[in-house]
Amino acid sequence: RESWIDGNGKLVRREVSPTRLRGAVEREVKLPPRWIYVAEPREYRERPLSLWEKAKGQAADLLARITRRQAHYAPADVLSLYDPNATGGAANDQASLAAPFLALNMPVDQVALTPGLAIDTGDHNLVIVPYSVTEALTESQVAALKSFVEGGGNLITDFRNDLATAFGVRFLDSTLLIERVRDRLFPDEPLHWTSGEVMNKFETTDQDEVLASDEVTGIPVVIGRRYGAGRFILFGTRFDPASTGGYSRYPYLASYVQRFFNLTPLVRREQLEMFFDPGYRHTVSIEQLVARWAAAGIRILHVGGWHEYAKWTYxxxxxxxxxHANGILVYCWLEPPQVSQKFWQDHPEWREKNYKGEDVRPSWRYPVALTDPACLAAATEFYRKLLAGADWDGVDIGELYFEAGRGMKDPQLVTPLHPSARREFKSHYGFDPIELFDSASPRYWRRDPAALAAFTKYRVAKNVQLHEAMLAMAASVARGRPGFQTVVTVLDSLAAPELRNWLGVDAKQIAALSARYDFHLQVEDPESMWSTDPRRYQAIAARYAGLVDPAHLALDLNILSFRAANAITPFPTRVQTGTEAAWLVHSAALGAPRVAIYSESSINQQDLPFLPSAYAARTKVKRVEDGWAIDTPTPIVLQLASDAQEIWRDNQRVRTIGRGRFLLPAGRYTVLEVEPTLQALQPGVPDSHLLSITGDLLFQKSSQRSVTFGYRSGNRCIATLARQPFALFIDGHETAFVALEGSGRDALILPPGEHTVLLVTQSGVSYGVNITSFWSSYVIAIFGALAVGLLVALYLIVRVRPQPRRRAA
Incomplete structure (x- = not known):
């Protein structure tokens, strides 16, 4: 194996010979100054999983998910010990072990370890002990940690250390270089590290759960083990000495904690926005998809609006x-200069051209020449009819720019060079832009920078004009639809100024259009940044804070398999997954009030359940006696123990929406838990309550017959509940409504703005019948219990009472 390392110590390139080499190997290597070349023998070469191995892994995952439904989950409450004097890789490692929990907004108390510290785990159910801390543990501290786990607690540690030995792990003297890891929970996602680490092998037992293993040898690298009434997880190597974010080696720590410890994040913001391209989901029923999206906390869907073909339209x-019936708003996602494949095929005269006069498709889109007035008119009319022809809640004008690859570095891809663009440019600048591509011309772009600058200026100005045309079209639709919203997705040219030259994108000029048009600016970072620190989105949002109303700023994330198999990045996977995906959403949620994620089909399905917790980044949670103090600017779902049926929010009783989940409004309040044993002693007819809401829930009061709540929404607002509503009052006025029947819920579409709503879920007669039936059944149950108790008492009296003596004969 050959590796090239630059002067800063960064691995730039790595190659493995395709076949086994024998004997002497000669190479001529030329290196820039301060670079290092490393050649080392390798005993094994990695291989992809066989179909049989994939099938086994999928079957095991399916079995685990089926059996997991009966697991008793509880919210994670983490105590993380750290060494305040740690530096370098040790400091990174201890920060990284806490990072996955912070990314999912789990409560983490970080305590510096000192020799005199009396470790008090209190209400915590999980303790993190990095290897760097274990070296300083005293005997009493080790005893306290062992007692915690023996009593039912959970613990995580890493690397060969004395604490793991105290828990019964036997490390061997033999070692193994770990570079490629196969996760046992998600084996389809191999983990390839940028730099390897030597691990001491350790013995395992039949009762251990192997969570990850070496890809080549199959030797366990991460295990979960029971200890007394509790459990611990051991990482055989350091968890992550390379970053402070916990994303460079083991992305699925949160999944391990959920699967092995039965611990979950505490809060969820179930207001996810996702992109949906129907072309990627033609084999799955839309009914199944919608039910899945609703359960996952997706509340806004951006749907690709270009699926029109010669013989079929979506x-x-x-x-x-x-x-709508399942509580999800739907935006039409447009991708100009594409209209549809059929539009492109029907109008060859409007297809975009390159400098050779050829039809050009620099990417997946079918671009047409919006520089042609007739084409632009036809395209905007197509979009207008598409929006008017269905009950859309908004439109996303996405990525409108002149595709060109890397600009003049890819001359055959540069647009616009349709005859209409050439004529317009020549009328303004006096020459045909085709001359820029002719090496014999005095206007050749390498020879005449001013000519190239003029072409860039034209492209930027034209792109802004086209945005105005699209915004005017969207505004004409919005005038007849209260709450209809417009989103403009633009590439971040402030961070990547080369996009101005390459694509004609100037985000600052497009943002300035908000002075004349009402829209949300949704900023997307270019692909060149997708493998940088996932916590970058706060900085991206800060760059645009002064350009648009902060309430109208949104961020666009791309989560998909885009990294080349041989690419060297700080991440172990080809797709952003696990902790990396969580940090992306967490950071973006801190940066902007809205975040849209591409896409529901490209995200790893194991990540989707965690993203609402990452999206709750602005929610502050603090442990108090018997509960939590919460400060949240958005509504949240509190995820408590799966058998929790009710809580107290300040002085108000709140019933679960299912499996220990509680929908709570924005604001500051204290939540107190109610013991399950006490819940069983408090009979009552189940309350009417909301299951979900797309807007900001301001308050909610429930009773057996009705639910009253306040909300604020720029869109129309969809509220769902478990009971079919009987009557609707908005701001004190009875209002006609149509209840939409969804999957296990009924939905109501409410007007935009800030309103107070009273939903009556039962008529007086039906309520009387239900309450009578409930109390009748309750009385019957009590009578039955009393009757059984009386019979048992009589039986005992008869059996225990002394028998009279018989007379002698």
């Missing part, structure tokens, strides 16, 4: 109706 109306 049924957007059906999709929108299903989404």
């Amino acid at each position: 049924d957007y109306g059906k999709l929108i109706a299903l989404c």
Whole structure:
């Protein structure tokens, strides 16, 4: 194996010979100053999983998910010990072990270890002990940690250390270089590290759960083990000495904690926005998808609006109706200069051209020449009819720019060079832009920078004009639809100024259009940044804070498999997954009030359940006696123990929406838990309550017959509940309504703005019948219990009472 390391110590390139080499190997290597070349023998070469291995892994995962449904989950409450004097890789490692929990907004108390510290785990159910801390543990501290785990607690540690030995782990003297790891929970996602680490092998037992193993040898690298009434997880190597974010080696720590410890994040913001391209989901029923999205906390869907073909057009109306019935708003996602494949095929005269006069498709889109007035008019009319023809809640004008690859570095891809663009440019600047590509011309771009600057200026100005045309079209639709919103997705040219030259994108000029048009600016970072620190989105948002109303700023994330197999990045996977994906969403949620994620189909399905917790980044939670103090600017779902049925929010009783989950409004309040044993002694008819809401829930009061709540929403607002509503009052006025029947819920579409709503879920007669039936059944149950008790008492009296003596004969 050959490796090239630059002067800063960064691994730049790595190659493994395709076949086994024998004997002497000669190479001529030329290196820049301060670079290092490393050649080392390798005993094994990694191989992809076989179909049989993939099938086994999928079957095991399916079995685990089926059996996991009966698991008793509780919210994680983490105590993380750290060494205040740690530096370098040790400091990174201890920060990284806490990072996955912070990314998911789990409460983490970080305590510096000192020799005199009396470790008090208190209400914590998980303790993190990095290897750097174990070296300083005293005997009493080790005893306290062992007692904690023996009593039912959970613990995580890493690397060969004395604490792991105290828990019964036997390390061997033999070692193994770990570079490629196969996760046992998600084996389809191999983990390839940038730099390897030597691990001491350790013995395992039949009762251990192997969570990850060496890809080549199959030797366990991460295990979970029971100890007394508790459990611990051991990472055989250091968890992550390379970053402070916990994303460079083991992305699935949160999944390990959920699967092995039965601990979950405490809070969720179930207001996710996702992109949906129907072209990637043609084998799955839309009914199944919508139910899955609703359960995952998706509340806004950006749907690709270009699926029109010669013999078939996607049924957007059906999709929108299903989404609305399940509490999901739907935006039409447009991608100009693409209209549709059919539009492109029907109008060859409007297809975009390159400098050779050829039809050009620099990417997946079918671009047309919006510089042609007739084409622009036809395209905007197509978009207008598409928006008017279905009950859309908004439109996302996405990535409108002149595709060109890397600009003049890819001359065959540069647009716009349709005859209409050439004529318009020549009328303004006096020459045909084709001359820029002719090496014999005095206007050749390498020879005449001023000519190239003029072409860039034209492209930027034209791009702004086209945005105005699209915004005017969207505004004409919005005028007849209260709450209809417009989103403009733009690439971040402030951080990547080369996009101005390459694509004609100037985000600052597009943001300035908000002075004349009402829209949300949704900023997308370019692909060149997707493998940088996932906590970057706060900085991206800060760059645009002064350009648009902060309430109208949104961020666009891309989560998909885009990294090349041989790419050297700080991340172990080709797709952003696990902790990296959580940090992306967490950071973006801190940066902007809205975040849209591409896409529901490209995200690893194991990540989707965690993203609402990462999205709750602005929610502050503090442990108090018997509960939590919460400060949240958005509504949240509190995830408590799965058998929790009710809580107290300040002085108000709140019932679960299912499996220990509680929908709570924005604001400051204290939540107190109610013991399950006490819940069983408090009979009552189940309350009417909301299951979900797309807007900001301001308050909610529930009773057996009705639910009253306040909300604020720029869009129309969809509220769902478990009971079909009987009557609707908005701001004190009875209002006609249509209840939409979804999957296990009924939905109501409410007007935009800030309103108070009273939903009556039962008539007086039906309520009387239900309450009578409930109390009748309750009385019957009590009578039955008393009767059984009386019979048992009589039986005991008869059996225990002394028998009279018989007379002698």
